[in-house]
Structure formats: C-alpha cells, structure tokens
Amino acid sequence: MSAPAAILEVEKLKVSFGGLKAVNDVSFSVRRGSVTSVIGPNGAGKSTLFNLICGAIAPDGGRVRLNGNDVTGWPPNRIARAGLARSFQITNLFFDLTVEENLRLAAQALEPGGKLLQPKRRSERANAKVRELLERFELSHKARELAGYLSHGEQRRLEIAVALAGEPELLLLDEPTQGMSHGDTADTSRMIRELARDITILLIEHDIELVMGLSHWVVVMHQGQKLSEGPPEQVRADPAVRRAYLGEA
Amino acid sequence: MTEAIEYLQFVLAPQMLNGLTIGVAVVLVALGLSIIFGLLDVVNMAHGEFYALGAFVSMSLYGLGVSFWLALVLVPLIVLPIGYLIERGLIQRVYQHDQRHVLTLLLTVGLSIIMEDAFHLIYGPNTMRPENPLPGSTEILGVIVPNYRLFLLAVGAATIVATWLVIYRTRLGAMIRAAAFDKHMTASLGVPVLRVYAGTFAFGVALAGFAGVLLAPIYSVFPTMGHDFVLLAFTAVIVGGIGSFYGAVIAGLLLAQIQAISSLYISPHWSDPLLFAIMVAVLVVRPQGLFNWMGRS
Amino acid sequence: MRPANPAVSAAAPARARRRLGVRHLAVAFPVLSLVFAGIGAALGETFYLRLATEALILAGLAISVDILLGYTGLLSLGQALYFGLGAYTAAFLLGQGAVGFWGALLASLALATPVALLAGLVAIRSKGVYFILITFGLAQVAAKAVYNTRELGGSDGLVGVPVLQADFGLFRVDLGSPVAFFLLMLALIMGLYAGLNYLMHTPFGRTLVAIRSNEHRVRFLGFDPWRYKLAAYVVAANVAALCGALYPMLRGFVSPELLYFKMSADAVITVILGGVGTLIGPIYGSVALVGLRTVLGSWTEHYHMIIGALFMLAVIFMPRGFAGLFDRSEGDPAQDEGEGT
Numbered sequence: 001m002s003a004p005a006a007i008l009e010v011e012k013l014k015v016s017f018g019g020l021k022a023v024n025d026v027s028f029s030v031r032r033g034s035v036t037s038v039i040g041p042n043g044a045g046k047s048t049l050f051n052l053i054c055g056a057i058a059p060d061g062g063r064v065r066l067n068g069n070d071v072t073g074w075p076p077n078r079i080a081r082a083g084l085a086r087s088f089q090i091t092n093l094f095f096d097l098t099v100e101e102n103l104r105l106a107a108q109a110l111e112p113g114g115k116l117l118q119p120k121r122r123s124e125r126a127n128a129k130v131r132e133l134l135e136r137f138e139l140s141h142k143a144r145e146l147a148g149y150l151s152h153g154e155q156r157r158l159e160i161a162v163a164l165a166g167e168p169e170l171l172l173l174d175e176p177t178q179g180m181s182h183g184d185t186a187d188t189s190r191m192i193r194e195l196a197r198d199i200t201i202l203l204i205e206h207d208i209e210l211v212m213g214l215s216h217w218v219v220v221m222h223q224g225q226k227l228s229e230g231p232p233e234q235v236r237a238d239p240a241v242r243r244a245y246l247g248e249a
Numbered sequence: 250m251t252e253a254i255e256y257l258q259f260v261l262a263p264q265m266l267n268g269l270t271i272g273v274a275v276v277l278v279a280l281g282l283s284i285i286f287g288l289l290d291v292v293n294m295a296h297g298e299f300y301a302l303g304a305f306v307s308m309s310l311y312g313l314g315v316s317f318w319l320a321l322v323l324v325p326l327i328v329l330p331i332g333y334l335i336e337r338g339l340i341q342r343v344y345q346h347d348q349r350h351v352l353t354l355l356l357t358v359g360l361s362i363i364m365e366d367a368f369h370l371i372y373g374p375n376t377m378r379p380e381n382p383l384p385g386s387t388e389i390l391g392v393i394v395p396n397y398r399l400f401l402l403a404v405g406a407a408t409i410v411a412t413w414l415v416i417y418r419t420r421l422g423a424m425i426r427a428a429a430f431d432k433h434m435t436a437s438l439g440v441p442v443l444r445v446y447a448g449t450f451a452f453g454v455a456l457a458g459f460a461g462v463l464l465a466p467i468y469s470v471f472p473t474m475g476h477d478f479v480l481l482a483f484t485a486v487i488v489g490g491i492g493s494f495y496g497a498v499i500a501g502l503l504l505a506q507i508q509a510i511s512s513l514y515i516s517p518h519w520s521d522p523l524l525f526a527i528m529v530a531v532l533v534v535r536p537q538g539l540f541n542w543m544g545r546s
Numbered sequence: 547m548r549p550a551n552p553a554v555s556a557a558a559p560a561r562a563r564r565r566l567g568v569r570h571l572a573v574a575f576p577v578l579s580l581v582f583a584g585i586g587a588a589l590g591e592t593f594y595l596r597l598a599t600e601a602l603i604l605a606g607l608a609i610s611v612d613i614l615l616g617y618t619g620l621l622s623l624g625q626a627l628y629f630g631l632g633a634y635t636a637a638f639l640l641g642q643g644a645v646g647f648w649g650a651l652l653a654s655l656a657l658a659t660p661v662a663l664l665a666g667l668v669a670i671r672s673k674g675v676y677f678i679l680i681t682f683g684l685a686q687v688a689a690k691a692v693y694n695t696r697e698l699g700g701s702d703g704l705v706g707v708p709v710l711q712a713d714f715g716l717f718r719v720d721l722g723s724p725v726a727f728f729l730l731m732l733a734l735i736m737g738l739y740a741g742l743n744y745l746m747h748t749p750f751g752r753t754l755v756a757i758r759s760n761e762h763r764v765r766f767l768g769f770d771p772w773r774y775k776l777a778a779y780v781v782a783a784n785v786a787a788l789c790g791a792l793y794p795m796l797r798g799f800v801s802p803e804l805l806y807f808k809m810s811a812d813a814v815i816t817v818i819l820g821g822v823g824t825l826i827g828p829i830y831g832s833v834a835l836v837g838l839r840t841v842l843g844s845w846t847e848h849y850h851m852i853i854g855a856l857f858m859l860a861v862i863f864m865p866r867g868f869a870g871l872f873d874r875s876e877g878d879p880a881q882d883e884g885e886g887t
Contacts, residue, residue: 054766056766075765075770076765076766077765077766077767077768077769077770080765080766080767080768081768085766086766088763092760092762092763093760093763094756094759094760094763095759095760096759097755097756097759101752104752105752105753105756105764105767106767108749108752108753108767109767109768109769111749115749116748116749116750116753117745117748117749117750118748118749119744119747119748120747120748120749120752123749126749162767163766165767166767166768292675292678292679294623294682339858339862342862343861343862350674350675351621352861354621354675354678355814355818355857355861356858356861356862358623358811358814358857359815359854359855359857359858359861360854360858361811361854362808362811362850362851362853362854362857363850363851363854363855363858365850366848366850366851366854367848367851369847369848370847370848370851476686476806476807480682480683480686480687483679483682483683484683487676487679518690518691518694518695521686521687521690521691522687522691525683525684525687528680528683529668529680532668532671532672532676532680533668533671536671536672536673536676
C-alpha cells in the first residue's frame with residue numbers, strides 16, 4: 001500500500017474570529033516530496049492557516065487530511081505524532097532549558113512510551129538524533145547553553161532543528177528567515193533545499209525571492225482566501241497576484 | 250393551598266430574605282475582590298483578612314464607646330489608608346517583575362498569615378459578638394423580618410449602587426478603568442497610575458471591611474472569620490467572571506440565595522461543598538465566568 | 547527580533563549556581579541528621595528527636611508542593627488536603643485497631659489516588675490562578691467537612707492512636723522509640739528524595755519541566771500536557787498522603803488543623819524559602835520552619851507573624867525562579883501570529 005501522492009490535503013477550510021473570516025474556504029494540496037510555499041500580504045491569514053493545519057485551532061468548517069487520514073479537529077499533540085511538525089514565526093523555544101534539552105525533548109517522540117520512566121541515557125535513538133541535529137545545525141558548541149542566550153540567528157536555527165527532531169514527514173515552517181541577516185537567510189535557504197530531499201515542506205515566507213528560488217509550488221493567499229496557486233513563475237506573472245501585492249515591499 | 254402560602258410566608262420567604270441580606274454583604278466583598286483582581290491583576294488572598302479587619306476594628310471602636318452608626322463610617326475610613334499603604338509599600342514592589350501575578354498572590358498569602366496572627370495577638374482567640382444595634386422586627390406582607398437585616402439590605406444595596414456610580418460615572422472611575430486597560434497609555438496621559446492602583450486596592454479592601462462591620466452582629470467575630478467567608482466571595486468572583494461588576498453582583502446574590510434555600514433541605518454543613526461544586530461546574534463549562542471583563546458578556 | 551527571554555536571565559545564574567550546591571546539600575542532610583540522631587540517642591533525648599521527626603514528616607508535604615511548583619509549574623495552595631487525608635485515614639484505621647503500620651500507609655495511598663484523580667480532573671483543566679483557587683477551595687471545603695463530621699471527631703479530631711511496631715521482616719522498628727522513629731522517617735524522606743529526584747531526571751520529569759517552561763510548545767512535540775500534569779498531581783498527592791499517615795503515628799492524634807490553609811501555606815513558604823525545584827531545599831526549609839517555630843515559639847505565641855513577614859520579604863527581595871508559574875497566555879494560538887500574517 002503506497003503512500004498517497006498528496007501528503008496534505010486542505011479542503012474548504014474556514015475559521016472566523018468574531019466577525020472576521022480569517023481563513024475563508026481555502027483548498028489546496030501538498031505533493032509529497034515538494035516544497036510548497038504560502039505567500040500573501042500581511043493579514044492574509046497564512047499563520048492562521050498553519051494553526052488550523054497543525055491543530056492549534058479548530059476550524060469552523062472544512063477538512064484537513066494528512067496522509068489520507070482525516071485529522072480535522074485533532075489536538076496538536078496527536079497531529080504531531082502523525083508525522084507533522086511546525087516551527088514558529090516568533091521563536092517558541094524552551095528558553096530556560098539548554099539547547100541540548102530542547103532537542104532531546106522533541107526527539108523523545110521517537111522513543112516508545114516505556115522509555116519515559118527510564119534514565120535519559122537509555123533513550124539511545126533520541127540521544128543519537130540530538131547529536132545528529134547539533135552537528136547538522138552547527139549548534140554543537142552551544143549544546144549546554146540556555147536557549148534564551150543564543151543569538152537570534154542561532155535561535156531560528158534551533159527552532160527548525162526542534163521541529164525536525166521528531167522525524168516528521170511534513171514540516172511546516174512559519175517564516176523561518178524572520179529577522180535574519182542576508183547571510184543567514186542564504187544559509188537557511190540552502191538548508192531548506194537540503195531538508196527537502198528527505199521530507200515535504202510547507203513554507204510561509206515574506207521573502208519573495210527566497211520563495212521563488214525554493215518552491216515547486218506556490219499558494220497565494222489574500223484576505224483569508226486563496227487567490228492563486230501554481231508553479232512559481234506562473235504565480236509571479238499572474239496579474240491578480242501582482243495587484244494584491246501592489247505597494248508591498 | 251393555604252399550606253403552600255404558609256410555607257412561603259413562614260419558611261421560604263424569611264430564608265430568602267436572609268439569603269438576600271447575606272448576599273448583599275457577599276457582593277460587597279466580592280466586588281472588592283473582583284475590582285482588585287480585574288483592575289490590578291492582583292489575587293488578594295488576604296481579602297478575607299481585610300473583611301475581618303473591619304469587624305475587629307469595629308469591636309475596638311465599640312469598646313471605646315463609639316456607636317454602631319459612627320463605626321460604620323469610621324471603619325472604612327480607617328481601612329482605606331491601611332490598604333493604600335500596603336499596596337503602595339509592599340505589593341507595588343513586585344509590579345515590575347514579569348511574574349508579578351504569582352508574586353502578588355504569594356505576597357498576599359504572607360500578608361494574610363500576618364494579619365490573622367495579629368488578630369490573634371491583639372484580640373485573643375475567642376469569639377466576640379457585638380450587640381444587635383437594631384433589635385426587633387417588622388412585619389412585611391405577613392413575613393416577619395428582623396430590623397437589622399432590613400437595614401443591612403438597604404445599606405448594602407446603597408453601597409453597591411454608589412460603587413457602580415463611582416466606577417462608571419465619575420472621572421475617578423474612568424481613570425481606574427483606563428489604568429486597568431492600558432497602564433502605559435494612561436500614564437502618558439498624566440494619570441498617576443501607581444496612586445490610582447493603590448487607591449483602588451484601598452477601596453476594594455475598604456468595601457470588605459465595611460461588610461465585616463455589617464455582618465459582625467450576625468456572624469460574630471473571631472480570628473479565622475476571614476478564611477470562612479472569603480471562599481464564598483472567591484466563588485462569586487469566579488462564577489460571575491473576574492473583573493465583572495455585574496457578574497460579582499449577580500453571582501454573589503445568586504450563590505447566597507442558593508446557600509440560604511439549600512439550608513432548608515440539606516444540612517448547612519453541605520452548603521459549602523455545594524457552592525464549591527457550582528464554582529467547579531462553572532469553571533468547567535464556561536471558564537471565564539458568566540460575564541466577561543467589566544460587564545461585557 | 548526577539549530578545550532573550552528575561553525570565554532566563556534572572557533565573558539562569560541562580561539555577562546554575564544552585565545545581566552545584568544541591569548535590570552537596572543532598573548528601574549533607576542525611577549525614578547531619580545521623581549525627582543529630584547519634585547525639586540525641588546518647589543524651590537520651592526525646593523532645594528534640596520527636597520535633598525533628600515531625601519536621602521530616604512536614605518535609606514530605608513540602609516535597610509534594612515542590613513536585614508541582616518547582617517542576618510542573620503548578621502552585622497548589624491546598625496540598626494539606628492530601629496530608630490530612632492520609633493522616634485521618636491512618637488515625638481512623640489505627641484507632642479502630644483495624645490495621646498495622648503498613649496497612650495504614652497503604653490505605654492512605656489507596657484513598658489519595660482516586661481523590662487526586664477526581665480533583666485533578668477538575669483542577670488541572672483550569673489555567674493559572676483558577677488552578678490555585680480550586681486547590682485552595684478544595685482544601686477549605688474538606689477542612690470544613692471534616693470539622694463538621696462527628697464520626698471524624700469534629701473539631702477535636704481523633705485521638706487514641708496506639709504506638710506501633712513497624713515490621714520489616716528482618717527487623718522491627720519500635721515507633722515508640724524517638725530515635726527509631728526518627729531514623730525511619732529519615733530513611734523514608736531520603737528514599738522519597740532519591741526516588742523523586744530520579745523521576746524528575748527521566749524523560750517524564752523533563753517533560754514536566756518543559757511544560758513549566760513552555761506548555762504551548764510541548765503540544766507540538768507530541769505530548770499532551772494535561773496527562774503529564776495529572777500524573778504529577780497524583781504523584782504529589784500520594785507523597786503528601788504517605789507522610790500525612792505518619793503524623794498520627796508520631797503525635798497520637800489528628801485534628802482538622804491539618805487541612806487548614808495555614809498548613810498548605812506553610813508548605814509553600816518552606817518550598818520558596820528553601821529553593822523551588824530542588825527537592826532538597828524544601829526539606830531543609832521544613833526543618834528550618836520547625837526550628838524557627840520552636841525558637842520563636844518559646845518567646846511568643848505569635849511566631850507565625852514573623853514567618854509571614856520573612857516570607858513576604860523573601861518574595862519581594864528574591865523573586866527569582868518563578869518562571870512559568872502563571873502563564874496566562876498558554877495555549878493561545880495568537881501567540882504565534884505575526885504582525886498580521
């Protein structure tokens with residue numbers, strides 16, 4: 001039984017806050033192994049969309065399917081265990097714990113429940129994962145440092161590393177280059193391209209150049225609705241998209 | 250039919266009236282608590298002790314020959330500066346800290362311990378009971394009502410209305426509400442925010458102290474009276490919604506009624522667990538209470 | 547651009563310093579206690595040994611508070627509920643002659659777990675201050691219920707708990723001997739310390755700490771915070787009940803005061819003064835509190851005022867290590883909302 005081609009399917013998803021339709025009848029699917037980006041002006045509803053997909057908020061209507069399974073309304077921890085991980089736009093680490101501990105917590109999901117009550121060193125798979133991630137994200141020298149003391153760029157890297165620690169199939173990255181310097185942004189872009197070899201990535205980004213260079217597929221949102229979708233060049237040329245972005249930096 | 254009317258007249262109505270008078274006092278205490286919590290973000294675990302303080306101070310005043318009527322006026326005036334100084338001198342010291350909610354709660358826990366022990370020290374462990382200043386009773390619609398309870402009801406209701414007027418119809422009230430909503434903005438408008446906070450706290454605990462004087466002839470005065478009573482007030486605040494004026498009023502009256510009427514059918518020892526169960530039920534079903542912030546539902 | 551979390555800057559150096567000291571303190575305590583016991587035995591002393599045993603029993607209550615406060619980030623102002631539950635269960639059964647030492651302990655635990663599950667189910671759903679108030683209310687209501695129940699001795703409590711023999715198979719401990727009881731209690735407390743310390747360093751315990759640090763994020767790592775908090779709550783309740791059961795064995799009686807707010811508040815105070823999240827700190831704190839009570843108590847009946855004042859000063863001048871206790875924004879999806887994305 002092979003895995004469905006679409007790892008994520010979003011169907012007529014909608015949610016309102018008060019009178020505001022934050023996400024309004026949005027449908028699209030994410031192909032396994034691709035890098036899909038969600039772009040749109042401020043207030044378009046991108047982060048709310050992410051929150052709906054990962055279970056942080058429950059939709060008023062519509063469905064979310066992960067690997068063919070209906071995960072609509074599932075709590076975030078259940079969806080995480082089903083293979084979806086996300087990083088946050090505003091760094092959301094365990095600031096008063098060490099870098100190592102941040103990663104170890106996330107990697108613990110790889111271990112069976114019984115390991116919870118055994119000493120930490122027995123969770124070998126998780127520990128190995130931590131070592132791997134520390135190296136890959138160049139954070140080994142900061143392993144014992146408290147996450148709150150890292151530089152902004154290092155924190156953003158750790159943010160993504162933590163999301164990866166649970167070996168997800170689908171990774172939601174919420175503005176990973178937020179606040180980064182140009183150099184860091186280029187590094188991050190390279191890293192995302194590398195990650196995309198193993199897992200599927202759904203990305204929210206403001207940096208249009210980054211998006212165009214990285215993505216196989218782009219979804220454009222505007223005022224809570226899906227405005228357009230397609231390969232990057234097609235979306236870029238779409239007059240409706242240009243209109244929505246008029247005046248945007 | 251006559252049995253039903255007699256039941257109404259001699260059993261239910263007096264009990265409901267009891268509930269109403271106690272309810273009014275509960276509202277006074279709950280209002281203070283809700284105002285302090287809603288406007289200052291301070292969980293005043295010592296609120297019951299301020300209620301007790303009012304009662305104890307009134308006892309001292311009676312000992313000095315002061316009349317009940319004068320004491321009613323003097324006690325809040327005495328409690329106000331005490332509350333102001335405590336807020337300004339102690340509680341405000343932790344306002345800058347980002348964990349101020351816990352810290353203020355812990356501070357008031359310490360304060361309640363100090364105050365309770367102080368009562369013990371100054372007044373001894375025994376229960377005291379002031380004389381009923383308004384003995385006798387009146388008959389209203391065939392129901393016999395003790396005069397003091399009528400008085401309590403009238404004074405309590407008047408105080409609640411006065412409090413509402415102050416908060417919603419005066420400039421001072423507007424300042425308090427503004428400071429609660431956005432401290433920095435209000436400060437930049439020239440409002441002395443810290444003093445407003447201290448004053449609000451003082452006002453809240455003075456309400457509690459006032460209730461203490463009013464209820465002393467009914468419930469007696471003893472060092473742990475604060476703990477006993479404050480749970481009911483906390484329940485009213487939580488059920489009504491923290492920071493909600495109307496919530497505190499409605500929940501306070503409602504809960505006191507439930508307590509009064511239920512005591513007709515079940516042993517009064519069970520009324521506390523019953524009220525607590527109600528509070529828990531409300532928290533489960535509607536965690537923000539019946540009403541929201543400052544009366545908006 | 548998000549600056550380093552201020553809660554880290556304040557707590558981190560203190561915590562790092564503390565980690566070094568904690569290990570030393572943890573070793574020093576049993577050593578010092580054994581010395582104390584030795585001296586006491588040699589002098590044929592009873593009063594101070596019994597007082598010290600009581601301090602150790604109360605230390606159990608303090609540890610129970612620390613599991614919740616220092617590790618899970620939950621402030622319970624009603625842990626005395628379980629202490630009293632354990633005490634009354636033991637006193638009642640022992641007074642009837644229905645059980646012996648082990649039976650009393652087991653009965654207390656058997657009662658504490660379901661009560662904690664029920665209470666936890668209700669309390670843990672509530673955030674921040676509501677949890678605190680519910681735990682407070684639970685203990686108050688229970689205290690009043692016990693006070694009003696004649697079968698439980700009403701306001702006088704239960705008396706007539708016999709002096710026990712604790713049968714360990716290979717040997718017997720005569721609880722009537724002050725030294726013996728003290729040593730037993732010391733072993734129990736150090737055992738609890740060791741066990742809980744181990745637990746808090748397992749992935750389970752580390753998840754609790756993570757919940758305290760950032761409950762919101764924990765969910766996205768695949769953990770259900772609610773289950774962990776409930777587990778911690780039940781563990782804490784059992785610790786409190788276990789130590790509570792030993793109280794009547796020492797004092798010979800129980801009274802409703804064991805459930806009063808003062809009891810819960812004192813435990814919280816010892817945890818905060820002793821060191822939140824260290825487990826050994828609260829043990830020292832309890833000893834200090836009982837010591838202070840004895841010393842001050844010989845001068846004045848009103849030592850509680852002084853303790854309350856010391857506590858307030860501690861809160862004002864040492865407000866560190868309180869990170870995450872009162873997270874109002876937990877689980878708020880708006881937290882990861884950007885500037886209008």
